[in-house]
Amino acid sequence: MSRRRNTQSREERWRGRAVSEGVVVGRVLRVFSGARQVYRATLDEADIERETRRFRAAIRLARRQLLAVKARAEKKLGAEHAYIFDAHLLMLEDRKLLGDVETFIREERCNAEWAVKVAADRLLAVYEEIKDDYLRERGSDIEDVTQRILVALGGGRPHLRQLTEDAVIVAEDLLPSAVAELDIEHARAIATDAGGWTSHTAIIARGLGIPAVVGLRDLHRRARTGDRIVVDAQQGVVILHPSQATVEQYKSITSSEAVTAPFPVGQGVRVGPARTLDGKEITLRANVELPAEYEDVRRFGAHGIGLYRSEFLLSHRGAMPSEEEQLKAYEEVAELAGEDGANIRLFDLGGEKFGAATGDGERNPALGLRAIRFSLRQEDVLRTQARAILRAAARGRLDIVLPMISDLTDVRRARRIINEERARLEQEGKTVGPVGIGAMIEVPSAVMSADKVAREVDFFSLGTNDLVQYLLAVDRANEEVADWFRSLHPAVLQSIERTLDAARKAFIPAVVCGEMAGTPAYAVILVGLGATQLSMAAASIPRVRRVVEGIKFADAQQIARECLECEAADDVEEMVRVRFAELWPHLFPPKSLPAPRVGE
Amino acid sequence: MVERWVTITNRLGLHARAAALLVRTASAYQSALRLEREDRTASADAKSILSVLMLSAARGTKLLATAEGADEAEAMAALCGLFASGFGEKES
Numbered sequence: 278m279s280r281r282r283n284t285q286s287r288e289e290r291w292r293g294r295a296v297s298e299g300v301v302v303g304r305v306l307r308v309f310s311g312a313r314q315v316y317r318a319t320l321d322e323a324d325i326e327r328e329t330r331r332f333r334a335a336i337r338l339a340r341r342q343l344l345a346v347k348a349r350a351e352k353k354l355g356a357e358h359a360y361i362f363d364a365h366l367l368m369l370e371d372r373k374l375l376g377d378v379e380t381f382i383r384e385e386r387c388n389a390e391w392a393v394k395v396a397a398d399r400l401l402a403v404y405e406e407i408k409d410d411y412l413r414e415r416g417s418d419i420e421d422v423t424q425r426i427l428v429a430l431g432g433g434r435p436h437l438r439q440l441t442e443d444a445v446i447v448a449e450d451l452l453p454s455a456v457a458e459l460d461i462e463h464a465r466a467i468a469t470d471a472g473g474w475t476s477h478t479a480i481i482a483r484g485l486g487i488p489a490v491v492g493l494r495d496l497h498r499r500a501r502t503g504d505r506i507v508v509d510a511q512q513g514v515v516i517l518h519p520s521q522a523t524v525e526q527y528k529s530i531t532s533s534e535a536v537t538a539p540f541p542v543g544q545g546v547r548v549g550p551a552r553t554l555d556g557k558e559i560t561l562r563a564n565v566e567l568p569a570e571y572e573d574v575r576r577f578g579a580h581g582i583g584l585y586r587s588e589f590l591l592s593h594r595g596a597m598p599s600e601e602e603q604l605k606a607y608e609e610v611a612e613l614a615g616e617d618g619a620n621i622r623l624f625d626l627g628g629e630k631f632g633a634a635t636g637d638g639e640r641n642p643a644l645g646l647r648a649i650r651f652s653l654r655q656e657d658v659l660r661t662q663a664r665a666i667l668r669a670a671a672r673g674r675l676d677i678v679l680p681m682i683s684d685l686t687d688v689r690r691a692r693r694i695i696n697e698e699r700a701r702l703e704q705e706g707k708t709v710g711p712v713g714i715g716a717m718i719e720v721p722s723a724v725m726s727a728d729k730v731a732r733e734v735d736f737f738s739l740g741t742n743d744l745v746q747y748l749l750a751v752d753r754a755n756e757e758v759a760d761w762f763r764s765l766h767p768a769v770l771q772s773i774e775r776t777l778d779a780a781r782k783a784f785i786p787a788v789v790c791g792e793m794a795g796t797p798a799y800a801v802i803l804v805g806l807g808a809t810q811l812s813m814a815a816a817s818i819p820r821v822r823r824v825v826e827g828i829k830f831a832d833a834q835q836i837a838r839e840c841l842e843c844e845a846a847d848d849v850e851e852m853v854r855v856r857f858a859e860l861w862p863h864l865f866p867p868k869s870l871p872a873p874r875v876g877e
Numbered sequence: 878m879v880e881r882w883v884t885i886t887n888r889l890g891l892h893a894r895a896a897a898l899l900v901r902t903a904s905a906y907q908s909a910l911r912l913e914r915e916d917r918t919a920s921a922d923a924k925s926i927l928s929v930l931m932l933s934a935a936r937g938t939k940l941l942a943t944a945e946g947a948d949e950a951e952a953m954a955a956l957c958g959l960f961a962s963g964f965g966e967k968e969s
Contacts, residue, residue, distance in 0.1 A: 360894050363897050367897050371928075400927060597888070
């Protein structure tokens with residue numbers, strides 16, 4: 278590989294999956310998540326005492342680092358996610374682990390690194406045998422702790438930390454602990470080998486408003502820290518060692534405001550609805566998940582929270598938060614959203630998240646016992662969550678969104694339970710606020726019967742990510758079928774139109790809150806299809822506002838109509854490319870539009 | 878030495894958070910504290926999280942807790958309190 282370093286490296290391109298937007302030209306910062314190589318060295322009898330002391334010092338160092346990581350995680354991700362580091366701290370102090378390592382150093386006269394590795398491998402072997410899925414997974418915690426000790430033995434500061442100004446994080450995958458340790462707020466872009474649309478990387482990147490491309494297979498192995506790199510999340514392309522011409526080309530794009538990320542934030546943040554040139558008002562709301570995103574809600578002028586993903590309150594395979602813990606979280610959301618309100622989506626996840634209690638490994642979890650189905654089965658989960666939301670609604674406007682509705686029965690059962698809890702709370706003398714109940718429309722059967730569902734709910738929430746997945750039968754986390762995930766498929770557009778139409782006829786509001794809403798070109802199509810409320814990562818709001826305010830509603834409507842007539846996804850994308858370039862070249866540079874698929 | 882039977886009542890069993898709480902509590906006492914599964918397939922030092930996790934104790938598991946040392950009565954009382962409270966996660 279050293280030859281490659283000496284000669285002028287050739288430009289190399291990877292095609293991945295863009296999970297946020299923007300374009301960045303920067304330098305690679307490689308982040309490791311894999312195991313370190315450890316070798317055995319034999320010590321002289323005289324050195325054993327010193328080796329043991331070196332090991333103890335490494336443990337102390339690792340402990341200090343872990344305490345700092347824990348504090349950072351608490352701040353960034355919330356206390357409910359930081360507890361895992363508490364378990365890591367205890368593992369670091371574990372008498373069994375420490376005792377095994379020290380005994381091994383003494384008896385085998387070997388270096389501490391080797392002893393740590395052997396002791397960890399033995400423990401891991403025992404964990405692999407455990408039948409319980411959740412506990413078996415704790416093996417990864419042991420690995421995490423072991424790596425930390427090895428790094429500390431190496432003299433160790435953790436490799437990351439302070440990022441240069443143009444740092445582009447390149448990793449196999451971004452694990453929560455790496456994120457907590459990184460100075461991630463200063464990263465310019467992220468590129469990872471693994472990951473899909475809903476991966477941790479994707480959520481973090483969208484939260485931070487930086488470009489990210491995932492699913493790059495072997496980029497991490499090929500890149501070196503300091504290499505020049507282009508991350509183009511408009512096209513899902515990453516270019517390593519870009520030629521001067523490529524860099525120039527990208528620099529001219531990044532200087533054009535429409536695709537610059539992050540969007541410059543000035544003093545005068547625009548609030549209130551965005552108005553098209555011909556006067557149509559579009560409300561822009563925020564999707565929120567991490568506490569770290571709360572600040573952005575105000576910063577980017579969001580009209581309240583269009584989607585609060587409550588499942589983030591559940592820690593990684595951890596315990597269910599209590600009513601009081603949830604109450605605290607929802608009150609914070611209610612106060613943040615103020616009069617504009619927040620739509621709290623009930624836990625949208627499956628049994629696998631709840632560890633040993635339910636996890637019987639479903640063969641097809643996307644179609645399994647998840648979201649509202651899970652909540653209706655585990656009624657106590659639903660009741661606890663409903664109580665917390667009802668109580669928090671006394672502090673501000675909150676509404677409940679029922680995820681993955683496939684039949685009106687789901688709505689009726691959930692409503693009955695929520696009403697029962699309301700009555701019980703009132704009996705207990707607790708203050709509750711008014712709460713509307715909306716349905717997430719993301720399953721094809723709900724689209725087909727949207728007119729009937731609309732009569733029994735207070736609002737619709739259109740989740741485009743899952744709608745595309747279920748309608749087109751494409752697993753959105755599976756890289757192999759990423760080419761079949763077409764947000765602009767005519768059937769998707771027809772479903773969106775049908776749903777919006779049903780809402781309008783029933784006089785209920787509908788908020789579109791998938792990733793489409795936060796992508797300027799797609800947002801225009803949604804507006805053309807009749808959407809009046811769009812909810813997106815807060816950082817996307819200024820860009821979407823800019824395009825909405827730069828177009829005429831009548832034009833968007835005309836294009837949407839033409840798109841609905843198209844026969845295939847390719848045709849829609851071609852139509853969008855041609856018509857947008859014709860009508861709004863100033864708003865949509867070619868790179869911001871869906872890329873042609875020919876010649877890939 | 879004191880001995881008591883305890884039963885895991887919280888939903889997720891002795892998972893990382895509960896195990897961490899158990900180990901922190903146990904470590905505050907001088908006495909040696911051990912937990913053994915009813916089926917005798919595993920026993921653990923209650924002051925070692927790795928050892929406690931390896932009990933792989935799900936909800937409903939019965940464990941024999943033993944404490945031996947100067948403060949064994951207090952240690953046992955604290956331990957039993959944790960199990961009885963479902964590690965503070967009862968309501969879900």
